[in-house]
Amino acid sequence: MATxxxxxxxxxSSASSNNSGQQQPSSDPTGQSINSIMQVFPPxxxxxxxxxxxxxxxxxxxxxxxxxxxxxxxxxxxxxxxxDSKGKFFIDRDGVLFRYILDYLRNQxxxxxxxxxxxxxxxxxxxxxxxxxxxxxxxxxKSLSPVDPAFLVRTSVGTITVSYRGTFAxxxxxxxxxxxxxxxxxxxxxxxxxxxxxxxxTLNESRDPDRGATDRYTSRFFLKxxxxxxxxxxxVLAGYKCQGSCANGTAGGMMVDKKPGSDSEEDxxxxxxxxxxxxx
Numbered sequence: 374m375a376t377x378x379x380x381x382x383x384x385x386s387s388a389s390s391n392n393s394g395q396q397q398p399s400s401d402p403t404g405q406s407i408n409s410i411m412q413v414f415p416p417x418x419x420x421x422x423x424x425x426x427x428x429x430x431x432x433x434x435x436x437x438x439x440x441x442x443x444x445x446x447x448x449x450x451x452x453x454x455x456x457d458s459k460g461k462f463f464i465d466r467d468g469v470l471f472r473y474i475l476d477y478l479r480n481q482x483x484x485x486x487x488x489x490x491x492x493x494x495x496x497x498x499x500x501x502x503x504x505x506x507x508x509x510x511x512x513x514x515k516s517l518s519p520v521d522p523a524f525l526v527r528t529s530v531g532t533i534t535v536s537y538r539g540t541f542a543x544x545x546x547x548x549x550x551x552x553x554x555x556x557x558x559x560x561x562x563x564x565x566x567x568x569x570x571x572x573x574x575t576l577n578e579s580r581d582p583d584r585g586a587t588d589r590y591t592s593r594f595f596l597k598x599x600x601x602x603x604x605x606x607x608x609v610l611a612g613y614k615c616q617g618s619c620a621n622g623t624a625g626g627m628m629v630d631k632k633p634g635s636d637s638e639e640d641x642x643x644x645x646x647x648x649x650x651x652x653x
Contacts, residue, residue, distance in 0.1 A: 412453055414446050421461040425468025429475060436478045441503045470498050474507075483510040529652065533563035533571065533613065535604055536647040559604055561594040567652075568594055571611045572604070605648075613650040620646040 418434060420427040434446040444450045455463045464471075473495055477483050485492075492511055499507040539556040561568050561576065566588065568576055574597075581593040596604060605615075621644055 412448055414448075418446065419461040420471075421457045421459075421463045421468075422471040423464070423466055423468035425471065426461065427471065427475060429479075433475070433478050436481070437504065439503065441501065442474075442478070466501060467494070467498055470495050474498060474502055474504070477504065477507050483507055531564055531567040531652055533561065533567055533608065533650045534647060535601075535608070535650065536560045536562070536645065537599075537601065538643070538645045540644065541642045554601075556599040556601060559596040559599060559601060560592075561596060561604075562590075562592040564588065564590050571607055571613070572596060575603075575607070608650045611652065613652045615648055616651045617649045618647060620644060 414431050416431050418429055418431050420429065431446060434442045437443050438447060438449075441450075445454050457463045470491065473483070473485065477499075485495075489495075496508060496511040499511060537556050537559045539554060541555060561572065568591070577595050577597050578593075580595065581591050608615075
């Protein structure tokens, strides 16, 4: 039957059926595909990385366009950046280590604390964010690897000096206390790498103002405990031998000037001891 000149809708129906599926990405003038979900980013970006908040410039996040962050914050990512309940852009990664990712993007150089102990974890974060130069910086060259024989020879020998200033603890009527020896602090002097190797987590570096090469020497370390024999045991286990010691004498029965607020009896027995340990 004739349609009396009614327009043929077959072509429009076909177009509708094609558009009813997944939306096809459009193209920019250069012919490159553009994500169908476009996001607009402010010049100052607030981030929530694993529960840790950061504020940075959009240009910092875009500094390496080929990295994951560069793709996320230029709209080239296949998925949109999520936002948390407060509107901050959310990234589900280690929030503490992200500070080093951000610093690297700002400075284009990796700078880590001297005592940084999470190099492998940070390397995984750099790998996730696709920062190849940062990954290369986190990979130790063979010349610095602990398995290198030259490194072992260079660090196997050395000297560590352990010292303390102490007194004898007294109780009532000037009688020696049960604890007898009273040590306020055990000091450690030597090359930084050797001191850390021997004393590990028991080493306190908070009084050392010098931060730099690990081959430097210091006289500002001290131990977190006051057990002299424990320090000696750790040195023996590390292969050190006590090669010498010196000490000053106590005041003993001599009369000494009393310091304000101090115990006059203990002041008479103040002494200083120093022990030199050598590993050959």
